[in-house]
Amino acid sequence: MISERVVQLLPSRVRSQVEGYADALSTLLEVRDPRVLSSIGPSALRGTVLKRGKQGVPTTMPASHRAYFDWTYPHDFPEMKELYDRAKRGQWDGDALPWHTSVDPFDPNVPLVPEDFFAYDVLEEEIGVRFTPKEKAELQHAMVSWMLSQFLHGEQGALFAAAQVTEAVQFFDGKLYGATQVMDEGRHVEVFHRYLDTKMEKLYSINDNLFVIIDALMLDSRWDMKFLGMQIMVEGVALGAFGTLYRETKEPLLRELLKNVIQDESRHVHYGVLALREHVLNELDERERREREDWSFEVALLMRNRFLAYEIYEEHFEGLITRKQWRRAVAAARGMERFRHVMFSRMVPNLREIGLLSDRIRPHYTRVGLDRYFGGLAADQLSGDQMLAELDQAA
Amino acid sequence: MESIARRLERRWNTLKTDLTWIGRDLRGQKRPPVVARRGPSRYPVATAPRPALRPRPLRVEAVVRETPDAVTLHLAEGDGTPLAFEAGQFLTFHVELDGQTLKRAYSLSSSPLDGPGATITVKRVEGGRVSNHLNDHAAPGDRLLALGPSGSFVAGAATELVMLAGGSGITPIASIAETLLRTRDDVRVHLLYGNRAEADVIFRDRLEALARSHANSSLALALEAPPAGWSGLTGRLDEAVLGPWLDRLEHDRLEPSVDRAYYVCGPEAMMDGARALLSARGVPPEAIFEERFRSPADAPASAELPAEAVTVRVRAAGRDTIVPVAPGQTLLEAGLAAGVPMPFSCAMGGCAACKCKLAEGEVVMDEPNCLTDRERADGWILACSSRPRGPVRLEVV
Ligand SMILES: Cc1cc2nc3c(=O)[nH]c(=O)nc-3n(C[C@H](O)[C@H](O)[C@H](O)COP(=O)(O)OP(=O)(O)OC[C@H]3O[C@@H](n4cnc5c(N)ncnc54)[C@H](O)[C@@H]3O)c2cc1C
Ligand code: FES
Ligand SMILES: [Fe+2]
Ligand SMILES: [Fe+2]
Numbered sequence: 001m002i003s004e005r006v007v008q009l010l011p012s013r014v015r016s017q018v019e020g021y022a023d024a025l026s027t028l029l030e031v032r033d034p035r036v037l038s039s040i041g042p043s044a045l046r047g048t049v050l051k052r053g054k055q056g057v058p059t060t061m062p063a064s065h066r067a068y069f070d071w072t073y074p075h076d077f078p079e080m081k082e083l084y085d086r087a088k089r090g091q092w093d094g095d096a097l098p099w100h101t102s103v104d105p106f107d108p109n110v111p112l113v114p115e116d117f118f119a120y121d122v123l124e125e126e127i128g129v130r131f132t133p134k135e136k137a138e139l140q141h142a143m144v145s146w147m148l149s150q151f152l153h154g155e156q157g158a159l160f161a162a163a164q165v166t167e168a169v170q171f172f173d174g175k176l177y178g179a180t181q182v183m184d185e186g187r188h189v190e191v192f193h194r195y196l197d198t199k200m201e202k203l204y205s206i207n208d209n210l211f212v213i214i215d216a217l218m219l220d221s222r223w224d225m226k227f228l229g230m231q232i233m234v235e236g237v238a239l240g241a242f243g244t245l246y247r248e249t250k251e252p253l254l255r256e257l258l259k260n261v262i263q264d265e266s267r268h269v270h271y272g273v274l275a276l277r278e279h280v281l282n283e284l285d286e287r288e289r290r291e292r293e294d295w296s297f298e299v300a301l302l303m304r305n306r307f308l309a310y311e312i313y314e315e316h317f318e319g320l321i322t323r324k325q326w327r328r329a330v331a332a333a334r335g336m337e338r339f340r341h342v343m344f345s346r347m348v349p350n351l352r353e354i355g356l357l358s359d360r361i362r363p364h365y366t367r368v369g370l371d372r373y374f375g376g377l378a379a380d381q382l383s384g385d386q387m388l389a390e391l392d393q394a395a
Numbered sequence: 396m397e398s399i400a401r402r403l404e405r406r407w408n409t410l411k412t413d414l415t416w417i418g419r420d421l422r423g424q425k426r427p428p429v430v431a432r433r434g435p436s437r438y439p440v441a442t443a444p445r446p447a448l449r450p451r452p453l454r455v456e457a458v459v460r461e462t463p464d465a466v467t468l469h470l471a472e473g474d475g476t477p478l479a480f481e482a483g484q485f486l487t488f489h490v491e492l493d494g495q496t497l498k499r500a501y502s503l504s505s506s507p508l509d510g511p512g513a514t515i516t517v518k519r520v521e522g523g524r525v526s527n528h529l530n531d532h533a534a535p536g537d538r539l540l541a542l543g544p545s546g547s548f549v550a551g552a553a554t555e556l557v558m559l560a561g562g563s564g565i566t567p568i569a570s571i572a573e574t575l576l577r578t579r580d581d582v583r584v585h586l587l588y589g590n591r592a593e594a595d596v597i598f599r600d601r602l603e604a605l606a607r608s609h610a611n612s613s614l615a616l617a618l619e620a621p622p623a624g625w626s627g628l629t630g631r632l633d634e635a636v637l638g639p640w641l642d643r644l645e646h647d648r649l650e651p652s653v654d655r656a657y658y659v660c661g662p663e664a665m666m667d668g669a670r671a672l673l674s675a676r677g678v679p680p681e682a683i684f685e686e687r688f689r690s691p692a693d694a695p696a697s698a699e700l701p702a703e704a705v706t707v708r709v710r711a712a713g714r715d716t717i718v719p720v721a722p723g724q725t726l727l728e729a730g731l732a733a734g735v736p737m738p739f740s741c742a743m744g745g746c747a748a749c750k751c752k753l754a755e756g757e758v759v760m761d762e763p764n765c766l767t768d769r770e771r772a773d774g775w776i777l778a779c780s781s782r783p784r785g786p787v788r789l790e791v792v
Contacts, residue, residue, distance in 0.1 A: 099438075203430040314427075
């Protein structure tokens with residue numbers, strides 16, 4: 001790897017870029033499992049080096065999966081049928097949210113997120129300046145816009161993945177259910193985009209690491225990988241983030257929006273658990289199961305370590321501090337810590353429930369301090385209402 | 396099938412973009428990490444429902460009895476959109492009774508946080524036509540015609556609110572208090588709520604739960620005729636009860652410098668007493684907010700009105716318009732019909748949104764209405780409740 005000393009010798013513009021590449025590379029080197037590495041590698045090149053998500057032009061990704069038709073329309077999965085019924089009743093209209101609410105992102109009386117989503121003390125120390133209240137308000141606005149932008153990009157991925165999975169899944173009850181999820185994700189794209197467009201008036205580009213995951217899922221021809229990636233991992237992050245924001249924002253429109261979205265997402269994760277549990281148990285051999293188990297562990301780590309608001313760094317801090325310093329500051333923010341907590345307390349129990357948390361992998365989770373989530377409730381035991389009630393209580 | 400040439404061309408284009416991108420990156424010519432919008436927004440600008448002189452239908456979703464004399468109606472917009480309002484505001488209902496349209500204001504008693512619907516809570520007034528009608532006959536599925544929301548009895552910049560409510564006057568107060576407490580940690584709310592008897596207390600559970608779960612709030616209940624063993628205050632909300640309660644607040648006050656406001660809503664006599672007492676204690680008039688609950692006149696004051704159309708000159712948005720006013724028409728109705736941009740909301744003299752300056756001439760105003768003595772003395776009138784006695788010049792400011 002390029003040593004820090006060599007990097008210091010480069011002109012500063014080039015230096016920060018090389019730092020960026022080095023960082024991308026170190027992300028890949030963190031992946032221990034060679035098979036996972038080879039499946040994520042090409043996506044990582046496209047996302048972190050070529051920055052396909054940031055080029056300002058549409059991205060095309062060749063998707064190949066098998067569409068599974070069944071001309072006999074079997075009633076093959078009662079629990080999915082029930083989810084389908086619930087989803088039909090749970091439809092809502094994005095237009096009906098209170099859009100007339102005037103949102104002032106800079107009003108300190110209605111903070112979008114608590115101040116501790118930034119570790120200002122750490123940042124101030126690294127840079128050697130004190131932030132004024134106005135600068136802090138701008139950073140809070142940047143952080144919320146950034147998070148919501150990533151949700152939006154994630155929702156676009158979820159929309160396409162849901163459509164593909166609907167084609168590929170072998171349960172007919174699952175296909176009907178899947179149609180509602182496609183509609184749900186379309187609505188999520190609508191409401192997040194509308195909020196960013198009309199209230200935040202700012203949209204960040206997709207985060208490179210999120211691009212990598214979406215790219216890898218789109219190109220993987222195995223439907224269960226798409227499913228695992230989207231329904232368990234990405235939705236897991238989303239639920240973590242939605243939950244944290246829902247609990248902590250004082251902005252009523254955003255709260256209402258998230259409340260509705262969380263209800264939908266909890267169904268999606270529930271569906272993911274049902275379909276994958278069945279699949280892992282009956283369709284995969286042990287080798288295949290292990291591969292998925294390793295893959296989810298690595299992706300979980302990637303998300304924990306790399307979902308770090310680099311876009312805000314590039315906008316405000318590039319040249320002032322290094323990526324490494326930025327990483328430290330983001331990791332130290334208490335709000336981010338809460339977000340990671342909610343995210344893993346959803347994701348890990350779901351992995352357990354679908355059979356991807358065997359005794360073989362558990363020591364790895366323990367090593368990185370995630371073992372405290374082993375015993376939590378999985379999505380099929382937790383309804384959207386319960387989830388919201390839990391969040392309300394913790395507020 | 397796509398021809399090979401086309402495919403190669405596409406690859407080449409992608410490669411070109413990729414290379415350009417890396418080159419830019421290395422030269423430090425980065426694009427900002429944000430996405431610019433292409434073309435206009437696809438979303439309409441959402442605003443609260445525009446005020447209209449014609450009321451729109453609301454649907455009664457549920458009816459809940461609060462006390463023997465008070466009933467809460469759960470309302471939803473007839474067209475399915477959310478019922479948007481600010482805590483403390485009211486709707487003006489046009490209720491058809493015995494062939495007559497009676498206009499009555501009712502404050503929204505729920506918090507706007509609990510949308511999309513909202514509630515009103517109506518307490519019987521002895522001999523009152525609309526209040527008794529709604530208490531006896533309102534049922535789920537009914538349609539009620541309403542204007543609004545209107546009113547400026549809403550939370551302002553103050554960070555400490557001292558709220559005095561009597562009887563049905565709790566409706567806007569409960570909405571404001573609940574909304575503030577649920578959304579802001581930096582606001583303190585102190586509420587004193589008076590009633591005749593224990594059975595008359597509206598929202599008791601809700602208010603007590605709020606006080607319990609928010610350390611930055613306090614609640615005191617006062618009864619004129621308390622039951623045996625009553626642990627709250629005793630007596631009507633006059634000086635004897637209010638004075639000591641205010642003393643106590645003053646005494647326990649944590650931050651003497653905070654921006655404090657008084658919100659008062661209840662029976663006429665209580666409100667007058669409270670105002671006098673607060674003024675005597677040195678509270679400046681601009682720190683006192685009041686909502687007076689009363690019914691407007693049944694019929695326009697018809698005395699001394701001309702029998703023919705008169706012309707009125709209205710200056711609004713820097714332009715003068717000559718407006719003909721037909722006999723019986725209000726200044727607001729005539730102005731709107733002539734296309735003058737005149738603001739208004741409740742159209743019944745309850746909100747002062749239509750307040751304008753009478754520069755010349757005389758008008759007859761329906762009473763009672765919400766103008767203060769001060770405003771009257773300064774030449775303000777309510778366009779929605781005024782009819783010209785002759786040629787008039789108006790200024791909409
Ligand atoms: C801005 C505003 C908000 C309001 N909010 C509410 C609310 O949330 N809940 C609620 O119950 N009411 C509220 N009111 C009062 C309501 O609009 C009516 O005035 C009330 O319901 C009486 O109407 P009525 O048709 O039953 O009585 P009317 O037929 O108009 O009056 C019958 C008799 O009672 C007298 N009277 C009228 N009103 C009162 C009164 N308040 N107290 C004592 N005597 C009276 C009249 O002078 C008359 O003699 C509000 C009024 C205003 C202006
Ligand atoms: S419009 Fe409300 S007082 Fe005239
Ligand atoms: Fe979604
Ligand atoms: Fe989803």
